[in-house]
Amino acid sequence: MTLSVALGPDTQEGTRTGTEASTDSLTAPDIPWNLVIWNDPVNLMSYVSYVFQSYFGYSESKANKLMMEVHKKGRSIVAHGSKEQVERHAVAMHGFGLWATVEKATGGNGGNSKNAGKSGGSGQGKGKRG
Amino acid sequence: MAKAFKYGLKGITGFLEPAERELLRSLIDDVISMLQPAEHTSQDPLAALIGLDMDVQEPTDRAVKRLLPNVMKNDDGASLEFRQLTERSLRETKIGALRAAALDLDRDEVVLTAEGARFWSMALNDVRLVLAERLDIRDEEDAEHVHLMQDWSQAEDVESYLALVYNFTTWLQESLVQAMLQSLDSRA
Numbered sequence: 001m002t003l004s005v006a007l008g009p010d011t012q013e014g015t016r017t018g019t020e021a022s023t024d025s026l027t028a029p030d031i032p033w034n035l036v037i038w039n040d041p042v043n044l045m046s047y048v049s050y051v052f053q054s055y056f057g058y059s060e061s062k063a064n065k066l067m068m069e070v071h072k073k074g075r076s077i078v079a080h081g082s083k084e085q086v087e088r089h090a091v092a093m094h095g096f097g098l099w100a101t102v103e104k105a106t107g108g109n110g111g112n113s114k115n116a117g118k119s120g121g122s123g124q125g126k127g128k129r130g
Numbered sequence: 131m132a133k134a135f136k137y138g139l140k141g142i143t144g145f146l147e148p149a150e151r152e153l154l155r156s157l158i159d160d161v162i163s164m165l166q167p168a169e170h171t172s173q174d175p176l177a178a179l180i181g182l183d184m185d186v187q188e189p190t191d192r193a194v195k196r197l198l199p200n201v202m203k204n205d206d207g208a209s210l211e212f213r214q215l216t217e218r219s220l221r222e223t224k225i226g227a228l229r230a231a232a233l234d235l236d237r238d239e240v241v242l243t244a245e246g247a248r249f250w251s252m253a254l255n256d257v258r259l260v261l262a263e264r265l266d267i268r269d270e271e272d273a274e275h276v277h278l279m280q281d282w283s284q285a286e287d288v289e290s291y292l293a294l295v296y297n298f299t300t301w302l303q304e305s306l307v308q309a310m311l312q313s314l315d316s317r318a
Contacts, residue, residue, distance in 0.1 A: 041273040097255035
């Protein structure tokens, strides 16, 4: 990803809270597919964070954390759900120009999956036109 | 010179010179023409109506493939199957955003609703993805190299011109997204 060019680092205060998906109590066995976002050198870091906030309804801090994970680790699982759910998210991400794939969740995803948001909550509806 | 987008009482506003609007319009038109689905004479009209395209193949042009990527990393068959179901409507979504942005280019002052801003950010992003493929930006180092090109008087060949255009659209998108993030903040 590319850091902001003309305006310097993001100086926004973390004022966006409380918009987090409220479905975090879903348990892993019910949600066997992951939505993965891959790093690329073109998409702006601010834009990726904006997409995570506006489409999934994630807080600014959660969106930035996932965005930085994409940037530093090359990929991040940003949502999971049924195959149909993550496929719908993937099409929306492609609409925004983000490089997204879906994959079957495997047990040993380590720390990565801890950061993953649950789909099916506030992510739905908001991004239908994305 | 264009003015950065900002968020205010009127919504998200920006200002572009006629030459800049002309440039953006031609970039947008280029991307639209890349995204126009091929017409198949054998196309089943009902399938076309509901967005299916059983003749679709993985794009051969790298830029088109970046705009319409495979949905699975290591399964070309499943990706193609998914493409048959979804690619046509994805192309239409993208073309819709690009056309909406082009319509806003009729005036110097660009005033955007939240939805209009989203279309603009998507359109600028697709324009940048295509330019980046043409400039062969493969990693962050390439991106930094292109970013160093800032002086229009140095534009001597197609590549340096493309780099300047890329940097302009990057700057414009960044200012737009900052304004959009501010508008999200004020709604929270």
